Amino acid sequence: MAGPEPDRYRLSDEERDEALERLRTALEEGRLDSEEHGERSGAVLKAVTNTDLVPVFEDLPAASRPGALAVPGVNGPGNEPSPAAGAPAGREKGKNSPDRRNRPNVGGLVIWGGIIFVLWGVPSISSGNTNAILAWLFFLVVFMVPGVVVASVQAVRNRSEGGRRAID
Known part of the structure; x- marks a missing residue:
């Protein structure tokens, strides 16, 4: 070489x-x-x-x-x-690149959250049924919030690791 x-x-x-x-x-x-x-x-x-x-x-x-x-x-x-070897994140754009494989699909999570809200949340809120509203909120907190938190934490880690690699 x-x-x-x-x-x-x-x-x-x-x-x-x-x-x-x-x-x-x-x-x-x-x-x-x-x-x-x-x-x-x-x-x-x-x-x-x-x-x-x-x-x-x-x-x-x-x-x-x-x-x-x-x-x-x-x-x-x-x-x-x-x-x-320390390149900034996002250089590889492929579907199977390391950045994309280890990241949750936040877009899918948002879409499913919107569908659940339209199909379950809006009718529950508009009916005023307390049990239906509480069930929908429980579902939201148990299934949707952890996904968003995990995605956010991983994004912050990826950004901080990228910054550290660039410095090293």
Whole structure:
């Protein structure tokens, strides 16, 4: 790999998983055969530091390299750090990106809350039936509020972790 070497540090499991995913993509693209993919995957699993990944990815395009090989301060294709390596949240837009997998579906929660309110809450309130209003409020507190609280806490954690990663 030409250019400055990345700072050496120990790999996390998440960074190894990203490297394995990049190798799977290279296999799917036809850049590697199955035997070479197996050898390189074994090397990734045995890698202790990010510099151990350099020989595994040196003959692959820069876009195929994992974020653990990104050189700080050097921007270019494939040199942007991945979310696992400290990139700001939201860089990966895919349906299965780490940001989207670990996040509750707040939009769905809001839609269901609106449907329940229209179908149950409005009739309960307009009828004035105390038991119906209390049952609806109980449902709201037990099922809807925890979902919103969990989503809010996770959003705050993701923002604070993103800020810490950017500083590190």
